[in-house]
Amino acid sequence: MIIQERIPSSVEALTEFIVRFYETLKTLALTEDDLFHIKLSLEEALVNAARHGNKLNAALFVDVSISVNSDKIEITVRDEGRGFDHEHLPDPTLAENLQKTHGRGVYLMRKLMDEVRYFDAGRAVRVVKFFKHQI
Amino acid sequence: MSLDIKFEKRDQGIVVVYLSGSLDSATYADFEQQLKPYIVPETRVLMCNLAYLQYISSMGVSVILRARKLVQELRNTFMMTNLQPQIQRVFEIINALPLECVFQSVKEADKYLLEMQRKAIEEKGGGAH
Numbered sequence: 001m002i003i004q005e006r007i008p009s010s011v012e013a014l015t016e017f018i019v020r021f022y023e024t025l026k027t028l029a030l031t032e033d034d035l036f037h038i039k040l041s042l043e044e045a046l047v048n049a050a051r052h053g054n055k056l057n058a059a060l061f062v063d064v065s066i067s068v069n070s071d072k073i074e075i076t077v078r079d080e081g082r083g084f085d086h087e088h089l090p091d092p093t094l095a096e097n098l099q100k101t102h103g104r105g106v107y108l109m110r111k112l113m114d115e116v117r118y119f120d121a122g123r124a125v126r127v128v129k130f131f132k133h134q135i
Numbered sequence: 136m137s138l139d140i141k142f143e144k145r146d147q148g149i150v151v152v153y154l155s156g157s158l159d160s161a162t163y164a165d166f167e168q169q170l171k172p173y174i175v176p177e178t179r180v181l182m183c184n185l186a187y188l189q190y191i192s193s194m195g196v197s198v199i200l201r202a203r204k205l206v207q208e209l210r211n212t213f214m215m216t217n218l219q220p221q222i223q224r225v226f227e228i229i230n231a232l233p234l235e236c237v238f239q240s241v242k243e244a245d246k247y248l249l250e251m252q253r254k255a256i257e258e259k260g261g262g263a264h
Contacts, residue, residue, distance in 0.1 A: 015161040019136055036190070036221045043192045047160045093230035099204060104229045105193040111228045 003066040007046070009054040009079075014046045014062070021066070028068065029135045037112040038073055041127050042066075044105035045077040053079025053123060070134045072114075076126045083121030136190070138162035140169050148179030148211075149248065151241075155187035158195030167198045174205045181206050182244055186217035191225055200231060212236070212251070216244045 003021065007013050022039050030038075046062060054060035060080040067074045090097050092104045110116045115128035139155040150173045158166060173181060183199065199215070206213040216238045218226070226232040238244040 011161055015136055015159075032221070039190065040192055040225070043159060047192075047194065098230060099200075102193075102197055104196060108193055108225065108228060 001066075001068040003064070005064050007050075007062045007064060008058060009050040009056050009060050009062055010058060011047075011050070011056075014043075014050055017064070018043055018046065029133070031132050034129060034131055038075075038129055041109045041113050041116075041129070042075055042077075044109050045075065045125050045127060048105055048125075049077050049079035049081075052084065053081030055081065070131075072128055072130045074126065074128045076124060078120070078124040081123060083123045086118040086122045086125075136161050138166060139187075140166055142169075142173065147252070148177055149182065150178050150180070151182045151184055153184045153187070157190040158188060158198070159190060159192040160194045163194040163198045166195075167201070170198075170202055174202060174209070176209050176211070178206070178209075178211060180212045180214065180248060182214040182216060182241075184216050184241060185219065185222055188219065188222055191222050193229075196225060196229065196231065203236070212248075214238060214244050214247075216241050 001024075003024075005017060007017050018039065021042065022035075025035060025038060042064075046064065049062040050056060054062065063076075063078045065076045086106065089106055090100075090103060092098075092100065092107050097103065106116075109125075109127055113127045113129050115126070117126050118124070119126070136157040136159055138158055139153075141153040141155075143151040143153070145151065152170065152173075154166070156162070181202065183202075203213040214236050217240060218237065223232065223237075226237075238247065
């Protein structure tokens, strides 16, 4: 299965895509954990792209490309923003950051997915999850 | 991705929030807005019952952490009960699950509150002598 979409940078448009894709994902024989982790990571990647990358500018788009085969899912999300320094993000689990109320999305993706790789100066991210059981 | 929010006002300044569904980028702002009137000095205890919360994203976590911070700044008590395993896991990953405010069940949380009340009454009684 391959999905490619260009989504406007609005919470409503992203939500509509996530809901629609999640319904498709549920038809695959994935574990509850895999479903949860993929949905969460997809949302984090899309929201970061629209909010931080495109600054919710309605004229800018988020491109998402998803491929699913029997043993893994690969999601690539790209925005039209200026990129960011993904190598020096603060660790949200450190004592000095525990009280902060933001900055956990990328950390969650890195913990829940098997591969998370930024490229194009942080304007694009590719996340990969290997399924617990082949589908 | 919808979120159902219900508030229950109990005696002695206890407010219980029941969340059902998905606390995410589409629903967090509405939750934060509805929660705001309850984050006041009069709310001595704010208890979030997450028994029917099926999904949470980092935006959802943030709104809960903001609420906890504000409640604690008022020197009041913030509690979470009945976290589903997948929700608990998200809080654990980001090291934001302080044991003193998380309870397995409402019964366990109520027991803790009763104990708090008993101690407060004892302290008041002690102060009068």
